[in-house]
Amino acid sequence: MAFRFEIIKKDSVSRARLGRVQTDHGSFTTPAFLPVGTQGSVKSLTPEELVEIGVEAILGNTYHLYLRPGYEIIGRLGGLHTFIHWERPILTDSGGFQIYSLGTLRKISEDGVTFQSHLDGSSHFLTPEKVMEIQRALGSDIAMVLDECVPYPSPFEYVKAAMERTSHWAKRSLEVRRENDPALFAIVQGGLHRDLREESAQTLVEMGFQGYAIGGLSVGEPKPAMLDVLSWTTPLLPENAPRYLMGVGTPEDILDAVMLGVDFFDCVLPTRNARNGTLFTSSGKISIKQAQYAEDGRSVDETCACYTCRHYSRAYLRHLYLSKEILSSRLNTIHNLYYYINLLGKIKGAIQEDRLLDFYQSHGSRLGLEKETSLLFHSH
Amino acid sequence: MAFRFEIIKKDSVSRARLGRVQTDHGSFTTPAFLPVGTQGSVKSLTPEELVEIGVEAILGNTYHLYLRPGYEIIGRLGGLHTFIHWERPILTDSGGFQIYSLGTLRKISEDGVTFQSHLDGSSHFLTPEKVMEIQRALGSDIAMVLDECVPYPSPFEYVKAAMERTSHWAKRSLEVRRENDPALFAIVQGGLHRDLREESAQTLVEMGFQGYAIGGLSVGEPKPAMLDVLSWTTPLLPENAPRYLMGVGTPEDILDAVMLGVDFFDCVLPTRNARNGTLFTSSGKISIKQAQYAEDGRSVDETCACYTCRHYSRAYLRHLYLSKEILSSRLNTIHNLYYYINLLGKIKGAIQEDRLLDFYQSHGSRLGLEKETSLLFHSH
Numbered sequence: 001m002a003f004r005f006e007i008i009k010k011d012s013v014s015r016a017r018l019g020r021v022q023t024d025h026g027s028f029t030t031p032a033f034l035p036v037g038t039q040g041s042v043k044s045l046t047p048e049e050l051v052e053i054g055v056e057a058i059l060g061n062t063y064h065l066y067l068r069p070g071y072e073i074i075g076r077l078g079g080l081h082t083f084i085h086w087e088r089p090i091l092t093d094s095g096g097f098q099i100y101s102l103g104t105l106r107k108i109s110e111d112g113v114t115f116q117s118h119l120d121g122s123s124h125f126l127t128p129e130k131v132m133e134i135q136r137a138l139g140s141d142i143a144m145v146l147d148e149c150v151p152y153p154s155p156f157e158y159v160k161a162a163m164e165r166t167s168h169w170a171k172r173s174l175e176v177r178r179e180n181d182p183a184l185f186a187i188v189q190g191g192l193h194r195d196l197r198e199e200s201a202q203t204l205v206e207m208g209f210q211g212y213a214i215g216g217l218s219v220g221e222p223k224p225a226m227l228d229v230l231s232w233t234t235p236l237l238p239e240n241a242p243r244y245l246m247g248v249g250t251p252e253d254i255l256d257a258v259m260l261g262v263d264f265f266d267c268v269l270p271t272r273n274a275r276n277g278t279l280f281t282s283s284g285k286i287s288i289k290q291a292q293y294a295e296d297g298r299s300v301d302e303t304c305a306c307y308t309c310r311h312y313s314r315a316y317l318r319h320l321y322l323s324k325e326i327l328s329s330r331l332n333t334i335h336n337l338y339y340y341i342n343l344l345g346k347i348k349g350a351i352q353e354d355r356l357l358d359f360y361q362s363h364g365s366r367l368g369l370e371k372e373t374s375l376l377f378h379s380h
Numbered sequence: 381m382a383f384r385f386e387i388i389k390k391d392s393v394s395r396a397r398l399g400r401v402q403t404d405h406g407s408f409t410t411p412a413f414l415p416v417g418t419q420g421s422v423k424s425l426t427p428e429e430l431v432e433i434g435v436e437a438i439l440g441n442t443y444h445l446y447l448r449p450g451y452e453i454i455g456r457l458g459g460l461h462t463f464i465h466w467e468r469p470i471l472t473d474s475g476g477f478q479i480y481s482l483g484t485l486r487k488i489s490e491d492g493v494t495f496q497s498h499l500d501g502s503s504h505f506l507t508p509e510k511v512m513e514i515q516r517a518l519g520s521d522i523a524m525v526l527d528e529c530v531p532y533p534s535p536f537e538y539v540k541a542a543m544e545r546t547s548h549w550a551k552r553s554l555e556v557r558r559e560n561d562p563a564l565f566a567i568v569q570g571g572l573h574r575d576l577r578e579e580s581a582q583t584l585v586e587m588g589f590q591g592y593a594i595g596g597l598s599v600g601e602p603k604p605a606m607l608d609v610l611s612w613t614t615p616l617l618p619e620n621a622p623r624y625l626m627g628v629g630t631p632e633d634i635l636d637a638v639m640l641g642v643d644f645f646d647c648v649l650p651t652r653n654a655r656n657g658t659l660f661t662s663s664g665k666i667s668i669k670q671a672q673y674a675e676d677g678r679s680v681d682e683t684c685a686c687y688t689c690r691h692y693s694r695a696y697l698r699h700l701y702l703s704k705e706i707l708s709s710r711l712n713t714i715h716n717l718y719y720y721i722n723l724l725g726k727i728k729g730a731i732q733e734d735r736l737l738d739f740y741q742s743h744g745s746r747l748g749l750e751k752e753t754s755l756l757f758h759s760h
Contacts, residue, residue, distance in 0.1 A: 040699060044706040069674065069699040077677050077695055085691045294449065297457050311465045315457055319420060319449040326424040329706055 001141065003183035003210055005030075005242045005263075011356050015234060015261030018351040021057075021242060023089045023141035023183070025081060028056035030242060030263040031347055033254065033340045034091055035271060039064045040074075040084045043271050044329040045337075047086045052307070053334060054341040057089040057141075059266040062134055063098035067117050067124075071137040079139030091142040091266070092135050095126065096187070097215070097247065100149045108148060110165065128169040129176045136181055143182035144213060145173040147189060152219045159191035166215075167203045174207055185211040185244060192225045194232050201236040212237045213244040214262070218253075227256055234261035251280065251343050255360060258347055270340045274332035277321045280339040288332070293318045306338035307331075381521065383563035383590055385410075385622045385643075391736050395614060395641030398731040401437075401622060403469045403521035403563070405461060408436035410622060410643040411727055413634065413720045414471055415651060419444045420454075420464045423651050424709040425717075427466045432687070433714060434721040437469035437521075439646040442514055443478030447497050447504075451517040459519030471522040471644070472515045474567070475506060477595070477627065480529045488528060490545065508549040509556045516561055523562035524593060525553040527569060532599045539571035546595075547583045554587055565591040565624060572605045574612050581616040592617045593624040594642070598633075607636055614641035631660065631723050635740060638727055650720045654712035657701045660719040668712070673698045686718035687711075 004022040011017065019030040035042045035050065037058045042050060050058065060080055065071060074083050080090055099106060103115030105123075112127030128146040135143035146169050148162040170186040177184060186204040190196030204212060214233055217226045230245070237243055244264040245257050254265050270280065277288045281301040286293075288300070299309035300317065308317070308331040320328035350359035384402040391397065399410040415422045415430065417438045422430055430438065440460055445451060454463050460470055479486060483495030485503075492507030508526045515523035526549050528542040550566040557564060566584040570576030584592060594613055597606045610625070617623055624644040625637050634645050650660065657668045661681040666673075668680070679689035680697065688697070688711040700708035730739035 039703040039705060040696070041703075041705045041707045044710075046707065046710070068703060069695065073675050073695065076675060077693060083693070083696055085696075295453050295456060313457060313463070315449065315453065316420070316463055316465075323419040323421075323448060325419060325421045326706055326709055327421045327426065330424075330426070330710075 001180060001182055003141070005211070005240065007240065009352055011259075011351050012354060013357045014259035016258045016347075016351050016356055017261065017263065018348055019242065019263055021089070025087060025089045025141050026056075028089055029348060031254070031258045031344055031351075032057060032264050033344045034059045034264060034266040035337055035340075036061070036266055036268045037084065037086075037090075038268075039068070040080065042333075042337075043275065044326070044333045047084070049307075049334060050086075050337070051088075053338050054345065055088075055337065057091060058086060060084075060090050060092045060138065060140070061095070061098060062092045062131065062138070062144075063095035063102065065092075065138060066095060066126075066134050067119055071134040075137030075139075079137070081139060089141040090138075091244075091264070092138055092140040092144065092182075093246070093266075094131050094135075094144040094146045094187070096144075096147040097149050099126070100151070108165070110168065113146075113148075128172040132173055132176055132181070132184075136178070140182040142185060142211065144185050145170045145187060145209075147187040147215055149189070149216055149219070150191060152191070152216075152221045154191065156191075156193060156196075159189075159193060160196055163189040163191075163196050163200045167200060167207075170204055170209070171207055174209070183210040185209055185213050185242075187213040187215040187246070188233055188237075189216045190229075191216060192221060192229060194228075197229055197233050198236060201233050205236065205238060209241070211242040211244060213246050215246050217245065218247040218249055218267075223253070226253070227260065230257055230260040230262065237261075251340070254340075254343070255347065255363065259356070259360065270336035271333050274336040275329045277328070277332065279317075279332060280336050288314065288317050289321050290318075300335055301339075304335065304338065304342075306335050308335040308338075381560060381562055383521070385591070385620065387620065389731055391639075391731050392734060393737045394639035396638045396727075396731050396736055397641065397643065398728055399622065399643055401469070401643075405467060405469045405521050406436075408469055409728060411634070411638045411724055412437060412644050413724050414439045414644060414646040415717055415720075416441070416646055416648045417464065417466075417470075418648075419448070420460065422713075422717075423655065424706070424713045427464070429687075429714060430466075430717070431468075433718050434725065435468075435717065437471060438466060440464075440470050440472045440518065440520070441475070441478060442472045442511065442518070442524075443475035443482065445472075445518060446475060446506075446514050447499055451514040455517030455519070459517070461519060469521040470518075471624075471646070472518055472520040472524065472562075473626070474511050474515075474524040474526045476524075476527040476567070477529050479506070480531070488545070490548065492526075493528075508552040512553055512556050512561070512564075516558070520562040522565060522591065524565050525550045525567060525589075527567040527595055529569070529596055529599070530571060532571070532596075532601045534571065536571075536573060536576075539569075539573060540576055543569040543571075543576050543580045547580060547587075550584055550589070551587055554589070563590040565589055565593050565622075567593040567595040567626070568613055568617075569596045570609075571596060572601060572609060574608075577609055577613050578616060581613050585616065585618060589621070591622040591624060593626050595626050597625065598627040598629055598647075603633070606633070607640065610637055610640040610642065617641075631720070634720075634723070635727065635743065639736070639740065650716035651713050654716040655709045657708070657712065659697075659712060660716050668694060668697050669701050670698075680715055681719075684715065684718065684722075686715050688715040688718075 102118040131146040186209040242263040293314040296314040511526040673694040676694040
């Protein structure tokens with residue numbers, strides 16, 4: 001596959017970079033937020049709506065698609081892009097995280113991982129090689145190696161063993177690569193331990209991947225710990241490869257992580273919050289079900305240009321939510337994804353125009369960012 | 381309100397008519413199918429999608445909107461069209477049917493009806509005058525008088541009393557009409573009794589309404605009985621007023637009723653079936669969850685030009701349904717509504733070109749229409 005990452009501009013006061021990723025399904029600019037299309041659908045939206053929102057790439061969950069409808073079926077029907085009618089880039093995860101969070105009776109050996117499906121209890125055995133085969137059949141543009149995720153907190157020895165296994169599995173994944181395979185990203189593990197994170201990053205970089213993910217975060221650890229891990233890890237990764245922070249996060253997390261040199265993000269937060277009636281606005285989050293919106297004829301965010309804000313009032317959105325109408329999930333998801341994509345657009349503009357610090361300060365003060373994020377500056 | 385009904389062409393072999401209804405929110409052609417926007421939303425779709433499907437008018441449920449969010453709120457926010465972002469005609473029912481099917485502890489007097497909300501058990505009292513006030517606040521284009529619906533079967537005396545009360549209420553509704561009110565339609569009741577139906581129709585026609593609905597059908601009676609009622613009733617209604625068959629029906633019901641002189645229809649069937657995975661096709665209904673579609677790369681209906689059929693396979697639609705994805709309801713609803721709107725389009729074309737009998741015979745034989753519908757011809 002034709003995978004290329006190009007840095008367009010580096011920020012002068014932080015580690016942030018403006019870049020572009022080229023794939024066989026077109027390109028996307030970074031820092032990028034990839035909405036999560038868990039089961040072959042970014043919940044409630046069509047591909048055309050994603051494009052209208054400005055989404056350039058999405059994530060698919062290998063675990064879910066492997067269990068249902070099955071990767072062979074998707075492969076025989078022309079791959080995931082055709083199956084779900086999405087023509088732009090798709091990144092697939094390895095399933096590692098879902099095996100831990102959803103699978104039961106997990107049993108890990110050096111060879112691979114056995115687990116029971118959360119759908120029907122059926123037993124499955126996945127190896128690094130098998131996960132490559134699955135993502136190959138799906139026709140992903142960017143594939144992830146199988147990794148071992150550990151809960152937070154876990155004993156040092158366990159975190160270390162899982163990190164080492166993740167590295168062994170990354171090596172095996174490289175060994176079975178084929179010419180037209182998706183771009184392959186390794187996953188840095190090591191919990192909150194600086195020495196383990198550094199060892200993981202160095203080991204993987206020596207093997208040589210097309211990109212590097214930072215995994216095992218957003219699992220309940222305190223937020224400063226996540227920023228510490230990023231501050232230790234990104235300097236050890238090659239400048240010319242993209243860095244992907246898996247499963248993160250809030251708008252504030254994303255802004256912080258961009259400043260620490262991260263290029264891609266995925267998270268269910270905007271889409272899941274939308275379905276729960278929690279909406280992001282330029283002055284913070286609101287819960288649309290509150291009685292105060294019952295007769296509120298204003299749009300969710302008067303500074304927002306999304307489809308939802310152009311046509312619907314808070315009163316109507318509240319009514320749809322309380323009435324459990326499907327349209328509620330749709331309109332809320334459109335708004336929240338637009339908020340995220342628009343935020344990333346502002347971040348990219350700020351890097352381009354060398355005013356990320358100003359943006360950070362004005363955005364941060366508006367959203368009440370916490371003080372510890374001051375570590376983000378002058379740390380590169 | 382500027383309400384006008386014009387007959388463009390009458391069929392030569394049946395009572396079918398091709399017509400046009402003009403309202404303050406634009407016009408629509410008849411015979412027309414109005415999708416049901418129960419709670420201010422045609423379930424799962426946006427107004428733009430309805431327009432793309434070819435929907436020209438929709439129905440709103442007074443009972444639901446009265447209980448939630450409340451008609452005063454909708455009125456203060458500019459009316460139902462503004463509230464739900466639908467600029468074309470809206471017909472609202474009177475709530476009569478839902479009071480019977482959803483309300484509890486119903487108590488009917490000559491004055492009006494007391495019932496408890498299915499949402500929170502709160503007690504409500506609705507009169508014909510109040511129902512006019514509600515539909516006025518909603519800003520409907522076409523309003524219905526409050527009627528008393530009876531279950532099927534019911535004793536003759538009860539059916540008769542309810543029919544008479546419906547006529548009294550229709551008279552009271554007329555008496556409180558205001559200049560800019562919605563067009564007002566009366567509702568013919570009388571169960572399956574020819575004398576009661578005839579008395580109801582004659583009484584209401586003498587009062588003079590802008591249109592006439594046929595109510596109390598599609599409540600469990602045998603299909604030939606419904607056709608009998610239509611065959612007795614429509615000849616008694618004024619030629620130059622539209623006739624609306626409430627809550628009907630299947631594609632076959634609609635074709636039959638058009639031939640018996642009906643102009644409007646509304647029904648939850650295409651939208652509800654869609655959410656349950658039942659799809660209408662040119663060769664009959666299919667249940668998309670069936671295992672036979674697991675690897676079926678064809679569209680639902682290869683003769684269909686809807687958004688769903690243009691972009692998605694049966695295999696993907698089955699996957700979305702089994703995965704309980706919101707997109708499943710959307711794509712299925714788009715297809716089923718397109719099927720209905722397209723069917724009405726074919727019926728209109730056949731009337732225009734004087735080939736309704738041919739259409740009826742080819743359509744009927746394809747769908748296995750029952751023999752009793754032969755009464756539809758030469759009966760005018």
